[in-house]
Amino acid sequence: MASVTLTSITKRYGTVNAIDDLSLSVTEGEFLVLLGPSGCGKTTTLRTIAGFVEATSGKIEMGGVDITNEPPYRRNIGLVFQNYALFPHLTVFENVAFGLRRRGIKGQDLLNRVSSAIDLVQLGGLTGRMPLQLSGGQQQRVAIARAIAIQPALLLLDEPLSNLDAKLRYDVRQELRRLQKELGITTVMVTHDQEEALSVGNRLVVMNAGKVEQIGSPEELYRAPANRFVASFIGNANFLPGHVHADGVTFVVDGGPNIIGRDLNPQANVLMIRPEIVHIARTPADQSPVIEGELMARSYMGSYHDIKVKVGDDRFLDIRLPARMDEEVSLRLGDKVFLSVRPSDVVGIFDVNS
Numbered sequence: 001m002a003s004v005t006l007t008s009i010t011k012r013y014g015t016v017n018a019i020d021d022l023s024l025s026v027t028e029g030e031f032l033v034l035l036g037p038s039g040c041g042k043t044t045t046l047r048t049i050a051g052f053v054e055a056t057s058g059k060i061e062m063g064g065v066d067i068t069n070e071p072p073y074r075r076n077i078g079l080v081f082q083n084y085a086l087f088p089h090l091t092v093f094e095n096v097a098f099g100l101r102r103r104g105i106k107g108q109d110l111l112n113r114v115s116s117a118i119d120l121v122q123l124g125g126l127t128g129r130m131p132l133q134l135s136g137g138q139q140q141r142v143a144i145a146r147a148i149a150i151q152p153a154l155l156l157l158d159e160p161l162s163n164l165d166a167k168l169r170y171d172v173r174q175e176l177r178r179l180q181k182e183l184g185i186t187t188v189m190v191t192h193d194q195e196e197a198l199s200v201g202n203r204l205v206v207m208n209a210g211k212v213e214q215i216g217s218p219e220e221l222y223r224a225p226a227n228r229f230v231a232s233f234i235g236n237a238n239f240l241p242g243h244v245h246a247d248g249v250t251f252v253v254d255g256g257p258n259i260i261g262r263d264l265n266p267q268a269n270v271l272m273i274r275p276e277i278v279h280i281a282r283t284p285a286d287q288s289p290v291i292e293g294e295l296m297a298r299s300y301m302g303s304y305h306d307i308k309v310k311v312g313d314d315r316f317l318d319i320r321l322p323a324r325m326d327e328e329v330s331l332r333l334g335d336k337v338f339l340s341v342r343p344s345d346v347v348g349i350f351d352v353n354s
Contacts, residue, residue: 001186002063002076002153003028004049009058011044011210018044019055020210031180031187033201035194036233041210042190046156049188051075062154075154078147078185082159084139086131092118092142093127099150117149120179137168144176148183155180157189161196169193173200194234198222206230222274228351231272238273238317244348251348256312257291261346268348275320277345280307282331284338291339293317295331309337 004026011019019041026032034042047053049060051072060068067075078099086095097114105113118124121141131139140160147155160176161169177200180187191197197204198218206213206221206229214226218234225231228239242253244264251259251271259271284290293311300323307319317339331337 001028001184003061004154004186004188005059005061006045006049007059007061009045009048009060010056011041011048011053012056017210019048022058022210022212024205024212024215026186026188028186029184031177031189031200031202033197033204034188034190034207035192035197035201035204036207036213037192039209040207042192042205042207043158044210045207046158046188046190049154050077050079050156076150076152078150078152078155080140080143080147080155080157080160082162084131084143084163086139086142086146088131090130091127092123092129092131092134095131095142096146096149099146103150113149113151117145120148120182121145121175135168136164137172140164140172141175144179148179148185152185155185155187157187159190159192161191162193169196176200198234204234206233224347225272225349228270228272228349228353231347231349236275236318236320238275239349240271240273240315241269242271244268249343251346253312253315255315257315259291259341259346260343261348262343264346264348265350267350270349270351272347272349273317273341274345275306275318277341278317278319279340280309280319280321280331280337282335282337284340291317291341293337293339295333295335295337298331298333307331309339311339 006022006024009019009022010017034045036042044053048055059066093114096117097110100110100113118127121144123138123141161172164172173196201218203215203217204221205215208229214221214230221230221234231237240253242251244266245252249260251261251264291311293309296310297308299306303323305321305323307321309317309319311317
């Protein structure tokens with residue numbers, strides 16, 4: 001495994017910067033996730049690390065060695081693609097062995113490394129099958145086995161789960177996390193799926209228009225987003241425009257209500273409240289102050305309920321409640337309700353566009 005450092009990487013296509021002066025460090029053994037909407041530059045960044053895209057400017061180092069101008073085959077990198085890229089005419093065994101044969105590995109060493117990689121992804125009984133005889137999840141496991149069989153210093157994953165259905169995505173991402181921890185391979189993954197990123201990454205890099213918006217642990221990005229873009233891309237959130245009162249703890253929402261926070265940024269002009277941290281009841285809670293509102297909509301989502309409450313002049317809050325049968329869930333449309341939020345759970349954001 002190896003560390004990776006990108007210094008002032010820019011990739012320009014004509015007048016468009018697909019990557020705009022990006023600097024980033026990945027530590028040995030880390031699982032880093034590049035996250036962002038389509039066109040944000042995350043896949044271009046991954047392909048630049050791999051050597052498939054030549055940076056317009058900047059430097060890439062792996063293990064302290066400058067690899068900026070090295071061709072892909074000299075970078076000792078394992079790759080897993082979105083479309084698996086398996087050879088349809090080769091068996092599972094031969095697909096996994098392909099990279100090893102290209103490196104001159106033969107005989108018992110080849111057999112041991114292929115068998116070990118196949119066992120790690122739990123496909124031991126399928127070595128003689130062809131790709132078309134496998135499910136989507138099994139094909140992706142073969143692609144992962146092929147990537148790790150060469151014992152790469154770095155593993156790159158380009159939207160590896162996007163072609164799988166929801167259940168398979170969950171299973172394979174758990175498998176990915178297990179393998180990465182077990183092997184200790186430095187890993188960089190690209191995804192647009194926030195749930196996927198939160199569940200596997202040690203650190204997340206949120207990108208937008210070729211730039212890094214914020215880098216941090218899943219918890220840091222979820223609880224303390226740097227700006228509205230990050231807050232809206234990582235999880236769901238309510239955004240209430242307004243200003244911080246002179247007392248430093250009261251956020252005055254445009255059109256009401258006032259909400260008490262803690263350590264608010266004095267320059268904050270938007271308040272972020274996650275739907276799951278709002279308490280809702282028929283009567284005022286012990287917490288103070290409370291926000292009075294009217295229940296306007298509700299949807300049953302299986303494990304939770306989505307509820308929309310009107311709390312001011314044309315102002316609404318989205319609330320997410322666990323699916324349980326109690327007073328909260330028995331609320332009906334039009335009911336008067338009382339909401340409360342712990343001051344430590346509200347986040348003040350300065351939004352330049354507000």
